[in-house]
Amino acid sequence: MGVAADLSHVASRAEVTGYEGPDKLEDCLKDSQVVVIPAGVPRKPGMTRDDLFNTNAGIVADLTSAFATACHKAMLCIVTNPVNSTVPIAAEVLKRRGVYDPRRLFGVTTLDIVRANTFVAEAKGLDVNKVSVPVIGGHSGVTIIPVISQAVPGVSFKTADREAITRRIQNAGTEVVEAKAGAGSATLSMAFAAERFVVSVLSAIDGKRAVIECAFVESTVTEAPYFSTPILLGRDGVEENLGLGSLLDYEAKLLQSAMPELLANIDKGVKFAKERY
Ligand SMILES: NC(=O)c1ccc[n+]([C@@H]2O[C@H](COP(=O)([O-])OP(=O)(O)OC[C@H]3O[C@@H](n4cnc5c(N)ncnc54)[C@H](O)[C@@H]3O)[C@@H](O)[C@H]2O)c1
Missing domain, CATH: 3.90.110.10 (Lactate dehydrogenase/glycoside hydrolase, family 4, C-terminal)
Structure with a gap:
């Protein structure tokens, strides 16, 4: 909620609404046209992006699954590393849920x-x-x-x-x-x-x-x-x-x-x- 409060002070036409906790995820995603996933751990010195896989793979899979339920017609933009793996993960989750549209899934490079x-x-x-x-x-x-x-x-x-x-x-x-x-x-x-x-x-x-x-x-x-x-x-x-x-x-x-x-x-x-x- 702190991030939402912070963002809401930016002078833009965007309205900011904060949601917290897994039980609010689908409310948060409902009716979205563009969803950006930046959730996950970042690197520390000496780590490659692939070293983040064990933590971030599951986070992206779970968030993509909620996306599939709440707003699968939206554009899904994945920032979370390792992007080379998290995009295929999201695609597989969407395929499994029967809502994969390759035109709408992007790794943000x-x-x-x-x-x-x-x-x-x-x-x-x-x-x-x-x-x-x-x-x-x-x-x-x-x-x-x-x-x-x-x-x-x-x-x-x-x-x-x-x-x-x-x-x-x-x-x-x-x-x-x-x-x-x-x-x-x-x-x-x-x-x-x-x-x-x-x-x-x-x-x-x-x-x-x-x-x-x-x-x-x-x-x-x-x-x-x-x-x-x-x-x-x-x-x-x-x-x-x-x-x-x-x-x-x-x-x-x-x-x-x-x-x-x-x-x-x-x-x-x-x-x-x-x-x-
Ligand atoms: N694509 C790129 O070019 C690029 C560039 C920079 C960072 N990244 C990646 O972005 C990711 C985030 O980096 P950061 O520096 O913002 O890290 P951060 O630790 O500052 O922020 C990560 C956020 O993810 C949230 N989070 C963690 N698990 C979550 C979950 N299950 N559901 C929802 N939110 C969750 C945390 O609460 C935190 O707010 C990392 O994987 C990093 O490698 C990608």
Whole structure:
């Protein structure tokens, strides 16, 4: 209720209502059009996102189950890590409940794009509000694949600089976890990223055209059954998957090295949900 009180003081047109406890969950979700799940534990120094699996998998499965009961036609946006596994978990729970619509389930990877935009703009002295760098793949370590060759405006880097900025984008979450030294992971930049993604989803529901965001969705673009690429959003969620576009050899190699970890993360989520539900 403290969070609701805090949010209710923000000068916006949004009305804020707080609900507390599992017995209020369905009241909270009823009639929602967009649901964001950020619940769960964050990383501490030395942890990977996969180390959060044991705690967060069950939280996401339980919340998704309540979503299935209360508002399965809403868009479901998952922030909780490990996103590479929690999205497949949510999909399996929704399938089991007979209400899965792959157009409406998103893993929120927007923070990777926000970071890529910031670092590229800083490196090139550009206005960050005019920089757009797609980041594809998944949302952990090597599965985060910045596609700097498709940046708008176009930018060029020497090989060593491109590699360094790529590594920084991949490890940016860890940079925050280490700087916070045990007090959690990114929260303020994540709030910025989640706001951007949710406003995009809401604008598309409202009929705005040409709204594009990268998101981790069910996919046939690669061998991975879930994969993040730029997505054209519409009234019903994913309107069109815009795919990989053309990749430099360097980026194609990043994709290749991401695949084993990404497939293992997805498989772990699917297995967990199948065993539990
Ligand atoms: N997708 C991304 O880019 C990204 C970025 C940052 C953090 N994260 C993830 O977001 C999650 C939350 O991070 P945080 O820093 O906000 O953590 P936090 O500890 O500050 O907040 C987590 C919140 O979840 C709530 N919660 C826990 N179990 C719950 C349940 N069963 N039902 C409802 N609420 C529950 C807690 O009460 C708490 O308010 C973590 O998994 C973290 O890894 C994802």
